[in-house]
Amino acid sequence: MADLVVRLLLQNLPQLLEDEFKLLSGVEDKINSLTNELKFIDLFLKSSEGKRNDDCVKTIEKIKSYIVQIYTNKERYGIGEGEFKSEEEGEEQQVTESLRKRRKDVEEEHVVGLVQDSNVVITQLMETDSRLNVVPIIGMGGLGKTTLARKIYNNNKVKELFRCRAWGDVSNDYRPMELLLSLFKCFQSSSSEYNNLNEEELKMMVRECLKGKRYLIVLDDIWKTQVWDDIKGVFPDDKNRSRILITSRIKEVTSYCGTTPPYNLPLLNKEQSWELFSKKVFQGEECPSDLEHLGRSIAESCGGLPLGIVVLAGLVRKKERSEREWSRLKKISWHLTQDKTEVMDILKLSYDNLPRRLKPCFLYFAIYPEDYEIRANKLMELWIAEGFIQPKEIGYPNPPQVEDIAEYYLDELVDRSLVKVVRRRIDGGVKTCQIHDLLRDLCISESKSNGLLEVSTGANMDTLSSPHRLSLHGRAQSYLSFDKFNQSSTRSLFFFTTGKFPHSGHDHVMKNFKLARVLYAEASLFSSLSIGLKMMIHLRYLKVDTDVRDIPASICSLRNLEMLHLTLPLIRGRWSRLPMGMGRCRELSSLTNLRSIKLIGFEHLPLEFPSNIVKITLQSTVIDGNKDIMKTLGRLANLQILKLKYFVGLSDIIIAAGEFPRLRWVLLLG
Secondary structure (H helix, E strand, O other): OHHHHHHHHHHHHHHHOHHHHHHOOOOHHHHHHHHHHHHHHHHHHHHOOOOOOHHHHHHHHHHHHHHHHHHHHHHHOOOOOOOOOOHHHHHHHHHHHHHHHHHHHHHOOOOOOOHHHHHHHHHHHOOOOOOOEEEEEEOOOOOOHHHHHHHHHOOHHHHHHOOEEEEEEOOOOOOHHHHHHHHHHOOOOOOHHHOOOOHHHHHHHHHHHHOOOOEEEEEEEEOOHHHHHHHHHHOOOOOOOOEEEEEEOOHHHHHHHOOOOOEEOOOOOHHHHHHHHHHHHHOOOOOOHHHHHHHHHHHHOOOOOHHHHHHHHHHHHOOOOOHHHHHHHHHHOOOOOOOHHHHHHHHHHHHHOOOHHHHHHHHHHHHOOOOOOEEHHHHHHHHHHHOOOOOOOEOEOOOOOHHHHHHHHHHHHHHOOOOEEEEEOOOOOEEEEEOOHHHHHHHHHHHHHOOOOEEEOOOOHHHOOOOOEEEEEEEHHHHOOOOOOOHHHOOEEEEEEEOOEOHHHHHHHHHHOOOOOEEEEEEEEEOOOOHHHHHOOOOOEEEEEEOOOOOOHHHHHOOOOOEEEEEOOOEOOEOEOOOHHHHOOOHHHHOOOOOEEEEEOEOOOOOOOOOOOOEEEEEOOEOOOOOOHHHHHHOOOOOOEEEEEOOEOOOOOOOOOOOOOOOOEEEEEO
16 A cells, blocks of 8 residues: 555655745755655565555655645745746747747748649538538648638638638647637627636637628647637537638647548648749849859758748848859858747747657657658667667556557657658558658757757767767768767767778777667678677667678677667678577577567578567578578567568478467568
């Protein structure tokens, strides 16, 4: 019973002490100390279940006295509910209002394109279905959802069909009274007399204004399904073809509210980007022919995001119209300017609205280079290796695997318009994905400020601040010396570089990053794998593409390894061999934490695999010396995914009863 009390206190302690924290300065350390003490007690109780402990009882009594003191202080100073609102909350409200106004000013100016988009949505609004329908528009921040909705709202055909129209701004800072008043003002020329009404009275007044009329309501920028639950009762369904148009960044919202499939607003193409850019820069004048190629290049750097194009065009308009100046602007774009803040603040709303569990997963996209097509399975394996994906507590019936949870997280980021799907698998899952360049910039800045990771291009080595995770881009030779920052704090190392390290560079990496848990190297970076690999005993994830045959047997000593990806292409017509320890000594089975292995280009395969392995990919492999490979694989009780690609010597496959008991996905290419 005592452990249950402690667990409940741990869950509710922050809320119980919130008022005291705001009331008395210096209480934060006490709260942290008390919370830590509870955690130690909880751990102790779990390890001594059924034993009575007097110290535990005394500590719980001490907690009770803390809580009594909180309420005594509230009474002593005459503080009631709702009086803890700080000046910071008022400032946050002002910032939100500023962002809302800035977004509307930027998005609604110089409408470009949207003709086809508006026609599609207007057609949905004008369908003959007499029931009240909700038509959603979805897209990432800054894409022009509000602009499109406004264009539709002001369309003459729409005005003619819907004589009763109203517009409401919702935003992520949803305030019911303000929304209701804004809708009511669309029906009444003077609404000041209704300012003293409460929320329920306002809802009734709005409903009365709509009753019996064919109406169009626009609810712009909805972030949560609860908003719809709260407001939907205001809109009567008189079976007269009334419509509600909503905009959102989040698929869950559009699916929950909408009665029709959401319209996915696309990015602008190159011509549309140039049209919007030139309209903003030249204000109706012709672009000089000698500047057009530079202007188009600058416009394309925004990746088709209207908000980014408008802001960047505003910067260019202030500069001298010359090839020299525009060439300079093309090189720096806006990365060295303050104007980028306008875009980042709006995009950051999507990040701020993420659940805590998704934030590190989203920021992790910063490791990849610009315009990089990301393989979803590799990304999810990295999330798992980093500890971002936690398995559900034991005790649940049929708890989901961490791989399933990771896939669900990725789908959530896609549904929130933060990640773009490039290709899908046969079963509909994400195969490859990308992130918009501006969202990538947001990931880089936020991950650095949060201490999650940093990105180096080689030129900024001096500015690195002992990063916990480090992604290296540019030329490999730029990183031959890692003495410019403290390597002891780096736990994850990523190479997205060109060129190769000389042999001396391999030992340098293995020695100076021996505490790393993740080593990820794209392309053939290493000309060999040093025996120094055995010092990296904390590795959970190892992905290395190399172009030689020598793989050290010390790889089998990496007992914490969870994912292993090795690629060794043909060298002068010869296949690569697994290290002696992995093949003939069967030591691969000793890697008991290994969940995923991918081997490409090997002559001899392991004789055994760890019993708890979940995924195996074997590619470009000679089967002649591995006749029993299918029997070996069939005995793996936890194997769920098996991919065999381009095998030499694989002919008849015979599977006996009872083999592959948990296999749910198999791919055979050969």
